[in-house]
Amino acid sequence: MKNKKTLVGLPVDGRPVVRRQVQDLVAAAGWEMRMPEVAALGHMREPAPREALAAWLEREAADAAGVVVSIDMLVYGGLVPSRFIADELHALLPRLALFRRLKQRQPRLPIYAFAATMRISNNNVAEEEKPYWAEHGERLWAWSFHSDRHGQTGDAEAARLAAAAEAAIPAEIRNDYLATRARNFAVNEALLDLVAEGVIARLILPQDDTAEYGFNIAERRRLQQLVQERGLASRVLIYPGADEVMHTLAAHLVGRAREDAAPLRIALSCSDPHHLQQLRARYEDRPVLDSLASQLEAVGARLVANNEPADLLLALHSSGPAQGDWAMRLPLPAPQPLDTAWVEQLASTTLPLAVVDLAYANGADPVLIEALAARGLLPKLVGYAGWNTASNSLGSLLAQLVLAREALGDEANRLNTALRLAEDYLYQARLRRALRERIDEPALSADELAAEVRSNFVPAADAWLRETGLPGRIARCYLPWDRTFEIGLELQC
Known part of the structure; x- marks a missing residue:
């Protein structure tokens, strides 16, 4: 049955x-x-x-x-x-x-x-690739990128760079x-x-x-x-x-499968609309707004104009014409001051509020999170994402909103939102960076590394969740692949 x-x-x-x-x-x-x-x-x-x-x-x-x-x-x-x-x-x-x-x-x-x-x-790291990536990864990327660039644009410099990279890689x-x-x-x-x-x-x-x-x-x-x-x-x-x-x-x-299968209606508000028009996220081939359109189609939701009825407000945060990257230790190339009037607009909305945080790849923007916390908005959010790539964040957040559309204020959705905030802000943008600067990760065993993360993260996360009014406490904290890049978290009420 x-x-x-x-x-x-x-x-x-x-x-x-x-x-x-x-x-x-x-x-x-x-x-x-x-x-x-x-x-x-x-x-x-x-x-x-x-x-x-x-x-x-x-x-x-x-x-x-x-x-x-x-x-x-x-x-x-x-x-x-x-x-x-x-x-x-x-x-x-x-x-x-x-x-x-x-x-x-x-x-x-x-x-x-x-x-x-x-x-x-685009690196010489073979952890997730064939062994030869450790020596030839950057050359393979250059060969690939410039070959296709030349094929699409006819650019002579691209042809030269492609040929140089190809010649430096053994034929086999x-x-x-x-x-x-x-x-x-x-x-x-x-x-x-x-x-x-x-x-x-x-x-x-x-x-x-x-x-x-x-x-x-x-x-x-x-x-x-x-x-x-x-x-x-x-x-x-x-x-x-x-x-x-x-x-x-x-x-x-x-x-x-829902009886009322009408698409979720989403109003959009952007922190840096001028630069967003030209923002192409790291590790993606198109403007962020095009990626947003693809992710909306994937989940079956749609954007609405300002004068149309909406089910919720999606706040899209970016900062300047390019992203930083916490994992690769790349700062924001041209950071923009956070528009305090925009934050106040978010605080005054009568719609359920969700935030997608795209200033950085691989973690949240602390400037944004601290501004939202100061305004008491974090426990009011019905969704948040700021992890890995822009599309990872966009897609997972939109999926959360579609799935919880009839229960945005329920405890389960609030816990899911709190988990993302704890992971994307406190771990990815804060602790991971500090931890990597302090320890020799390859020199530690898997158990030692996990213990180091737990002892530094769990007390800080529990205190931060409590101070900001977010629900839940850390029930489990572990390293699923025995490295600091990703973390496993479980929250309980």
């Missing part, structure tokens, strides 16, 4: 931000989202057992109202393994047959899926990298067949950590062309993002 309010999800990995926190957002809507246990989802570079996950998904989907599946987990064993796992294409494509089996058994089951366009990181590495990209592209292309057949109802192909040009952008253009040629534009979305897609697809499924 189908459970009308149960979803089944296969996340990209076991990190809490893509698994447990999505379950909590769905629970705030009065739904359940079943996912595999964390131990079944691999561990960063360690691929998950794919056969066992496929069997789990087939079993759990039998009574579900819908499924949301990470193709990177199903096919490669996780988002990170998708970049280096050695399997050939002929061994990967049969894993997609699971979808046809599910659809044959349950013709009315909504199947949502997502698969990232493989990222190209170039060939291996291109072969990996071609293999992953072929898997994504095969997904379009499943959409065309009506097996997959909604597919998102997010661009993971990208730039304006690159091999991955060329792949995006080709995928968009295929989508248009096959008439799939209403069912296939392609835009920057990755970690937030489980959030957005779950929100779309729940919103579609």
Whole structure:
């Protein structure tokens, strides 16, 4: 018997931000989202057992109202393994047959899926890449970026830079990298067949950590062309993002199932509207406002004009023409003073208020958070996000608002909002930076590192939550991948 309010999800990995926190957002809507246990989802570079996950998904989907599946987990064993796992294409494509089996058994089951366009990181860090990235990562990025830039613009300097980078990379590495990209592209292309057949109802192909040009952008253009040629534009979305897609697809499924399926109406207020028009977020290939439009479409919400009725007010904070980045220790290139009149406008609104904080990648803007706290606005927020990339924040926040639209003031949604504030502000923008400056992270064991984080973060977070009037206290604090970049938090009343 189908459970009308149960979803089944296969996340990209076991990190809490893509698994447990999505379950909590769905629970705030009065739904359940079943996912595999964390131990079944691999561990960063360690691929998950794919056969066992496929069997789990087939079993759990039998009574579900819908499924949301990470193709990177199903096919490669996780988002990170998708970049280096050695399997050939002929061994990967049969894993997609699971979808046809599910659809044959349950013709009315909504199947949502997502698969990232493989990222190209601009650094010599191989932690999440093939080993040769430690020596050639920046050259591979330059080869990719300038080759595509030359192809699109004809710029002679781009041709020179591309040739120089290519010449500095051994041929066997170039060939291996291109072969990996071609293999992953072929898997994504095969997904379009499943959409065309009506097996997959909604597919998102997010661009993971990208730039304006690159091999991955060329792949995006080709995928968009295929989508248009096959008439799939209403069912296939392609835009920057990755970690937030489980959030957005779950929100779309729940919103579609509601009796009143009218889109959530969102009014927008921006702290720095002049610079926002030209702001292109780090790790994305388009202006922030274009990313916002894509994320709204993904969750099934819409912006309204100032004179139209709205369900809530979304405050979008940025500061200047470019982002900083807390994780990479990049300050704001041209910070702008926070407009105090704008903060007062937020304080005076009669609409439920949510904030997306995009001044920095990988963490909140302390100037904004402290201004909101001084005005007593933090405990009044119905949603907040300021983590990782702009699209990660935009998508996860919009998903939270769609899911909790009938319960924005309930305890569950307030706790979810408090968790994001504690993680994005207190940890990502404050403690993580200070901790990395003080300790030698590689020299500590996983247990020592976790203990260091807990002893510094938990008392400070509990005190800050209490002082600002936010609900909850830290029930659990851990490092899901045994490093300081991400944290696992659980709050309790």
